[in-house]
Amino acid sequence: MEGEVVSETGNASHASTGAQTAAGHLFTAHDVTAVMPRHGGGETTVFQGLSFHVDGGEVVDLTGPSGSGKSTLLTAFARLNVHTSGTFALDGKNSDAFTPQQWRINVAYLPQTSTLIGETVADAIRLPWTFKIRQSERANEPKDMLSDAHIRATLDRMGCQDIDLDRPPRDLSGGQAARVSLARTLLTKPRVLLADEVDAGLDEENADKVADLLKLAAQEGTAVVRIRHRAPDGRATRMMVLKDGVLREVPLPTAAQVAAAQRADVVGAASAANGASADGNATDGNGE
Numbered sequence: 001m002e003g004e005v006v007s008e009t010g011n012a013s014h015a016s017t018g019a020q021t022a023a024g025h026l027f028t029a030h031d032v033t034a035v036m037p038r039h040g041g042g043e044t045t046v047f048q049g050l051s052f053h054v055d056g057g058e059v060v061d062l063t064g065p066s067g068s069g070k071s072t073l074l075t076a077f078a079r080l081n082v083h084t085s086g087t088f089a090l091d092g093k094n095s096d097a098f099t100p101q102q103w104r105i106n107v108a109y110l111p112q113t114s115t116l117i118g119e120t121v122a123d124a125i126r127l128p129w130t131f132k133i134r135q136s137e138r139a140n141e142p143k144d145m146l147s148d149a150h151i152r153a154t155l156d157r158m159g160c161q162d163i164d165l166d167r168p169p170r171d172l173s174g175g176q177a178a179r180v181s182l183a184r185t186l187l188t189k190p191r192v193l194l195a196d197e198v199d200a201g202l203d204e205e206n207a208d209k210v211a212d213l214l215k216l217a218a219q220e221g222t223a224v225v226r227i228r229h230r231a232p233d234g235r236a237t238r239m240m241v242l243k244d245g246v247l248r249e250v251p252l253p254t255a256a257q258v259a260a261a262q263r264a265d266v267v268g269a270a271s272a273a274n275g276a277s278a279d280g281n282a283t284d285g286n287g288e
């Protein structure tokens with residue numbers, strides 16, 4: 001079964017076979033394989049020959065059991081993982097035509113926790129723009145692109161009015177830090193945003209704000225892929241499950257199922273906070 005890609009939705013345009021993804025999609029990945037070194041010697045094939053595609057405006061949720069290879073797959077897409085191989089293209093242009101840095105600007109991977117470096121939140125947000133790779137791009141941007149006023153306006157538009165630009169990043173709450181990390185990446189205008197459990201560990205309210213930010217990015221044309229372990233939140237436009245080396249599209253939950261899953265997630269989070277053992281599978285929303 002390794003490498004098989006199955007659609008359960010009946011939507012042929014979303015069935016990720018090689019032939020159907022050959023042209024027309026913003027981002028395509030083919031023949032993606034991950035072979036990991038095994039502790040003590042040898043190798044393990046996590047998955048082999050997977051295909052995937054995503055278009056601007058989509059929010060694709062990627063779920064699946066722990067260790068199935070979700071993070072490995074996203075880091076492969078971003079060309080960040082030396083244990084992976086595959087053929088990747090953006091707007092039909094092969095990734096070999098990009099330097100790794102250029103590729104990662106366009107296909108940005110956002111880990112669960114990212115470090116915010118700088119004296120202030122504004123400095124931390126500006127940091128990616130100080131990298132040499134961005135100098136030529138900056139020449140094409142409006143002059144006030146990196147001004148506090150522009151960053152302030154952008155954060156406000158993203159629903160981050162509560163975040164003071166003059167604060168040291170270390171003083172931010174977990175939810176604020178997650179949103180600043182996300183805003184920092186979004187300001188660099190990636191075409192594809194690979195968000196790896198960026199809402200993990202956040203309370204419902206902050207997870208919701210992060211989800212709103214990602215949805216806004218999608219509405220503005222970014223292709224968003226989210227790894228999630230939380231209950232479905234109604235933002236996804238497609239859902240995929242990676243399990244036993246198979247990447248499979250599954251039907252989106254109905255609004256009623258989303259509402260029920262959200263309620264269960266809140267109860268599960270409250271139980272966990274009270275010291276009860278939370279059953280992650282019951283609220284995983286993976287349809288498994």
Ligand SMILES: Nc1ncnc2c1ncn2[C@@H]1O[C@H](COP(=O)(O)OP(=O)(O)OP(=O)(O)O)[C@@H](O)[C@H]1O
Pocket residue numbers: 036037038046064065066067068069070071072073
């Ligand atoms: N650098 C590495 N060296 C060796 N094995 C690795 C490495 N990175 C990941 N693996 C292994 O590859 C497999 C897939 O890991 P991965 O982190 O991609 O899974 P995941 O589905 O994202 O898990 P989770 O949901 O728990 O985050 C696991 O068995 C993991 O132990």
